[in-house]
Amino acid sequence: MTADHPRPPPRRRFLALGPNELKGLVWQVLVVGIALAVIAFLWSNTVTNLSARRITTGFAFLGREAGMPIADSLLAYSPRDSYLWAFVVGIANTLRVAVIGIVLATILGTLIGISRLSANWLLSRLAAVYVETLRDIPLLLQLLFWYVLMQTLPAARAAFRPVEGVFLSNRGLILPAIPIAAPQLWVLGTAVLGLAAFVLIRRWLIAQQMRDGKPRPAWPFAIGLVLALPTAVSVALGVPWTIEWPELRGFNFVGGLTLAPEYFALLIALVTYTSAFIAEIVRSGIQSVPRGQWDAANALGLRRSFMLRQIILPQALRVIVPPMTSQYLNLTKNSSLAVAIGYQDVVSVANTTLNQTGQAIEAIALIMAVFLTISLGISFFMNWYNSRIALVER
Amino acid sequence: MTVIADIPDAPRAARRPQMGNPVLYWLRTNLFSSIPNGILSVVLLAILAKGIFSFVQWGIANAVWLTPANDSSACRAVRGLGACWAIIPEKYRFILFGTYPFDEQWRPALSVVLFIALFCLSSRRALWRRELVYLWIAALALISVLMWGGVFGLSFVSQDRWGGLPVTLILATFGLAFGFPLGILVALGRRSKLPAIRSLSVLYVELIRGVPLVSLLFMASVMFPLFMPSGFNIDKLLRAQVAIILFAGAYLAEVIRGGLQAVPRGQYEAADALGLSYWRKHRLIVLPQAIRHVIPPLVNTFIAFFKDTSLVLIIGIFDLLTTAKTAIIDPAWQQFSVEVYIFVAAIYFVFCFAMSRYSRGLEASSGR
Numbered sequence: 001m002t003a004d005h006p007r008p009p010p011r012r013r014f015l016a017l018g019p020n021e022l023k024g025l026v027w028q029v030l031v032v033g034i035a036l037a038v039i040a041f042l043w044s045n046t047v048t049n050l051s052a053r054r055i056t057t058g059f060a061f062l063g064r065e066a067g068m069p070i071a072d073s074l075l076a077y078s079p080r081d082s083y084l085w086a087f088v089v090g091i092a093n094t095l096r097v098a099v100i101g102i103v104l105a106t107i108l109g110t111l112i113g114i115s116r117l118s119a120n121w122l123l124s125r126l127a128a129v130y131v132e133t134l135r136d137i138p139l140l141l142q143l144l145f146w147y148v149l150m151q152t153l154p155a156a157r158a159a160f161r162p163v164e165g166v167f168l169s170n171r172g173l174i175l176p177a178i179p180i181a182a183p184q185l186w187v188l189g190t191a192v193l194g195l196a197a198f199v200l201i202r203r204w205l206i207a208q209q210m211r212d213g214k215p216r217p218a219w220p221f222a223i224g225l226v227l228a229l230p231t232a233v234s235v236a237l238g239v240p241w242t243i244e245w246p247e248l249r250g251f252n253f254v255g256g257l258t259l260a261p262e263y264f265a266l267l268i269a270l271v272t273y274t275s276a277f278i279a280e281i282v283r284s285g286i287q288s289v290p291r292g293q294w295d296a297a298n299a300l301g302l303r304r305s306f307m308l309r310q311i312i313l314p315q316a317l318r319v320i321v322p323p324m325t326s327q328y329l330n331l332t333k334n335s336s337l338a339v340a341i342g343y344q345d346v347v348s349v350a351n352t353t354l355n356q357t358g359q360a361i362e363a364i365a366l367i368m369a370v371f372l373t374i375s376l377g378i379s380f381f382m383n384w385y386n387s388r389i390a391l392v393e394r
Numbered sequence: 395m396t397v398i399a400d401i402p403d404a405p406r407a408a409r410r411p412q413m414g415n416p417v418l419y420w421l422r423t424n425l426f427s428s429i430p431n432g433i434l435s436v437v438l439l440a441i442l443a444k445g446i447f448s449f450v451q452w453g454i455a456n457a458v459w460l461t462p463a464n465d466s467s468a469c470r471a472v473r474g475l476g477a478c479w480a481i482i483p484e485k486y487r488f489i490l491f492g493t494y495p496f497d498e499q500w501r502p503a504l505s506v507v508l509f510i511a512l513f514c515l516s517s518r519r520a521l522w523r524r525e526l527v528y529l530w531i532a533a534l535a536l537i538s539v540l541m542w543g544g545v546f547g548l549s550f551v552s553q554d555r556w557g558g559l560p561v562t563l564i565l566a567t568f569g570l571a572f573g574f575p576l577g578i579l580v581a582l583g584r585r586s587k588l589p590a591i592r593s594l595s596v597l598y599v600e601l602i603r604g605v606p607l608v609s610l611l612f613m614a615s616v617m618f619p620l621f622m623p624s625g626f627n628i629d630k631l632l633r634a635q636v637a638i639i640l641f642a643g644a645y646l647a648e649v650i651r652g653g654l655q656a657v658p659r660g661q662y663e664a665a666d667a668l669g670l671s672y673w674r675k676h677r678l679i680v681l682p683q684a685i686r687h688v689i690p691p692l693v694n695t696f697i698a699f700f701k702d703t704s705l706v707l708i709i710g711i712f713d714l715l716t717t718a719k720t721a722i723i724d725p726a727w728q729q730f731s732v733e734v735y736i737f738v739a740a741i742y743f744v745f746c747f748a749m750s751r752y753s754r755g756l757e758a759s760s761g762r
Contacts, residue, residue, distance in 0.1 A: 028590040035594060042621045049620045120431050121424035122438050136746035137739045138701035140708075141715055145735045152732070333606040340708055347608055360617045364609060372604040 046361070055358045062087070068352045070344045072260040083353055090349030091370055097263065097345065098332040098374070101270040105331060106324075108271060109278025116283045127279065134276035140337050143269040147341045150261040156251055165245050167253060173264050174246045177257035183239040190233045194225035201225075262343035266335065274331045278324065285320035286312065317389050325382035329375050336371075346370050453477045466726045478730040482737050485721040489738065492557015492712045498549065502560040505537045509563045517752055530571060537564070553631045557712035559741065561631070565638055565703040565713060570696060573642025580647035582676060585654055595647070602644035607705050610637045615709040634706050642699055649691050653684035693753035697746050704742075714738055 050057060062084040070077050073089045074096055115127035134142070151170055154160070159169035167174040178184070198221050205216045234241070246256025259267070289312050297307040336347040344352075347367055354363040426432040456476025460483060461468045469478035482489075491499045512533045515521055541560065544550035556564075583595030602610070614637035619627060657680050665675040685692070704715040712720070718738040722731040 024588050028588045031594065032590045045623050046620050048623075119424075119427055120434055120438075122435050122442075126438065126442070132747065132750075133743070136697070136701075136743045136750060138704040138715065138742055140704045141735060141739055141742065144715075144719065145732065145739070148731045148735065152729070336606040336608040337705070337708075339608060347606065347612075350609075351612060354612070354616060360620060364613050364617060367609045367612075368601075368605045371606060371609070372601075375604045 053358065057359075057361065059362055061353075061357050061359050061362070064357075066353070066356075068349070068356065070349070072263055072343065083357075086349050086353070087346065087366060090344055090346035093338075093343065094332075094335055094345040094347075094370070095374075097266055097270065097335050097338070097343070101267055101274070101331050101335065102328050104267070104271045105274040105278055105327075109275035110282050112275060112279035113282025113286070116279060117286060131276045131279050134273055135280075139269060139273045139334055140340060142273055143265060143337055143341060146265040146269050147261070150265050156248060156253060159248070165256070167246060167248075170261065171252065171258070172261040173259040174253045175257045175259070176243050176245050177255075178241060178243055183237060184241070186237070187230050187234045187239055191226055191230040194229050198222050198225045260343075262338070262341050265341060266338050266343050269337075270331055270334060273334075274327055277327050277330075281320055281323045281327065282316075285316040288319045289315045314389065321382060321386045321389065325379060325386075328378050328382065332374050332378065333371060336367075451476075453479075464726065466730070469727075469730060473729060477733050478727075479733060481722075481727050481730045481733050484727070485724075485734070486737075488558075488721050489714070489717050489734065490558045491560065492717045493555045494557060494560075495549075495551060495555065498543075498551065501540045501543065501548070501551075502556070502558070505540050505560050506563060508533055508537055508540075509560075509567060512567075534568070534571065553629050556631065558717045559714050561712060562700075562703050562714040565635060565706065566696075566700045568635055569638040569642045569699060569703070572639045573646055576639065576643035577646030577650050578681065580643060581650040581654055584647065584651055599644045599647055602641055603648070607637075607641055607702055608708055610641055611705060611709050613637065630709070631711055634709060634711050638699075638703065638706075641702075642695075645695055645698075646692070649688050649695055650684065652691070653686075653688035654680065656687045657683045690753045690757045693749055693756070697749045697753075700745060700749070701742065714741065 063082050065080055066083045066086040067079050068086060069079050070086065070089055070093075072093070074092050075089050077085065077089045112127045112130060115123050116131070118124045118127075150172070153168060153170045156167075156169045156171050159167040159171075159174075161167060165176040180188075198218075201221050202218045205218050209215055233239075244255045246253045246258075248254075293311055293315065294307075297311045302311070335345055338345040339348040339351055342348070350363040350367045354360050357363075425435040452475070456472050458468045458472055458476060458478050458480045461480040463484070466478070466480070469480055472478070487496070487499060491502045494502050512530065515529065516526060539545060540548070541556060541564075542551060542553075580595045580598060583591045584599065586592050586595075611634060614633040615630060618633050622628075661679055661683065662675070665679040670678065703713060706713050707716045707719065710716070715738060718734050719731075722728055722734050
């Protein structure tokens with residue numbers, strides 16, 4: 001029997017393509033060609049249309065006076081400011097509702113998700129009803145509903161007072177506030193620095209424990225750095241921490257922190273709606289931890305809090321974090337519904353700009369740029385967090 | 395073997411001996427298993443009772459159910475104390491069908507019935523065959539004829555006058571019917587070995603998913619006229635529909651891609667070994683398995699979509715939510731918007747809840 005020598009593969013010449021590669025190339029050229037043709041067609045139409053309407057493209061309009069009122073903003077703004085500043089104010093408003101919304105929705109959603117697993121039949125049923133109802137009604141409808149409800153609240157004079165110093169009226173929610181100025185910021189800054197130092201020390205303590213196995217308590221450092229140090233600074237500098245109580249004067253409130261009805265309605269709608277989804281994510285995350293893990297932890301005689309913290313939660317988080325990221329992104333994108341009730345977030349500002357100046361392309365491009373940046377930021381942070389808690393395999 | 399199979403199952407868990415009344419036993423295990431649990435139950439019961447009591451008082455006991463046409467005085471009398479459900483019989487035709495000619499409103503009503511029948515038929519597993527596609531095409535064509543008219547003695551009704559529930563269903567269903575094939579193509583593109591096609595697909599999906607639907611709708615309503623040659627203009631509803639299809643395509647593509655990834659390699663290799671072409675391989679071997687994997691998340695995407703069609707309110711298209719919002723502009727009824735929103739929320743809820751129940755049923759029956 002002669003050995004069957006495998007034939008050497010034919011040498012390929014430069015640019016020689018097999019039938020499959022040729023087909024692939026043809027497909028790509030075709031698809032890219034069509035895409036480019038469509039874009040070129042749209043582009044040429046747009047250029048003609050814009051010149052016919054005498055709209056100059058470009059971002060020069062950002063320097064002009066905006067002239068639009070923005071009622072509710074964190075940053076100082078007047079209609080005489082430029083469009084650029086109006087956009088910055090809009091972005092700040094978007095971030096204000098998104099960041100606070102994400103924090104509150106996470107807390108509320110986690111509580112409800114845990115409630116759904118409660119041994120208490122009533123609690124778990126109520127949580128289930130909450131989740132089912134809120135998930136199956138459009139967010140925009142809920143938003144309009146809350147906004148209408150805000151408007152039917154009594155006037156400032158007859159405001160509800162659930163707790164002393166808190167007023168709920170058609171002017172929104174008014175809370176007591178602590179005025180924060182430079183001296184208070186110094187104290188808060190010390191606390192943040194203390195927290196950072198504590199995190200480093202804790203990491204070092206754990207590294208030590210890994211080496212010799214002796215547990216070293218970290219909590220004295222926490223108290224010292226995060227509580228005692230800022231308190232000492234505050235006392236030494238004599239920083240005042242007075243609470244400013246809102247007061248009814250005439251037809252409106254003076255002092256305190258005001259959450260305008262638009263902002264408050266948007267926040268409630270976003271938080272309740274998103275928390276229903278987060279509750280489901282948390283529930284399925286906890287349920288994904290195998291029964292054996294609970295049993296094993298019980299068999300080791302671990303305390304319940306320790307068991308939840310060290311055994312269950314780390315495993316549940318692996319399932320929870322990725323879908324949570326998309327909920328955070330959804331909440332941020334959904335904050336653009338603000339335009340329906342007149343809260344001036346970035347989409348609303350862009351919309352007004354577009355109506356005033358006709359700079360449609362630029363306005364939409366700005367919206368897209370802002371949301372893509374925020375989305376990328378959230379994804380980046382959550383991916384970093386996810387890689388930290390991911391299962392480390394050999 | 396059969397003998398073993400015939401042995402009845404042992405009871406899974408031995409029943410605890412029940413002491414006395416089964417109701418008391420249930421209460422003790424489910425509501426009062428421990429002291430903190432008991433306190434929690436009592437507090438929750440108290441809150442629930444108060445909530446139900448005030449709702450019954452507002453929504454039933456003090457409510458006004460009917461008033462003479464266009465007279466809201468009875469409602470105003472109980473304002474703040476009771477609900478004014480009378481606004482629903484007063485306005486339901488407008489909320490459901492918008493400004494569609496009043497005498498012709500049986501046509502949108504019939505369309506809604508057709509839509510619902512179509513959804514119910516499509517949910518039957520036994521009917522998932524090629525014929526279903528033809529049925530969809532036929533049903534959508536029939537609905538178009540009903541809504542537009544102009545043939546078979548039906549008077550022509552232009553889209554400007556469409557409104558309410560049919561518009562919501564049209565936006566959602568057509569968005570799905572066109573977004574789904576688009577999503578399949580983009581998902582395949584994203585997994586393609588051809589770099590140009592892959593990057594185009596990635597760009598499309600990420601761009602669309604990165605921005606809110608509101609901005610896409612603005613784009614459709616404001617920028618579309620800029621994109622087209624002058625003099626060429628298409629209807630606002632159609633533009634919104636295109637935006638929704640593009641939006642749906644990107645989200646569905648990601649779900650379908652998940653399904654494609656779940657198909658084992660061996661299936662692709664086997665199809666290649668049979669000498670199937672790319673399209674035949676995907677049509678006959680890969681996609682049927684991939685889609686079967688992702689039916690529950692697909693249904694969830696459909697639900698999300700159905701709700702998202704309400705965003706067309708922002709660009710002034712008369713869907714169900716917009717007609718509801720418009721109905722309460724009427725000064726006589728302005729103060730009773732909460733009742734209208736509850737009514738519309740109930741309609742949305744019925745559709746979405748049915749879909750979510752269905753998705754859960756599928757998940758359970760697929761053995762997970």
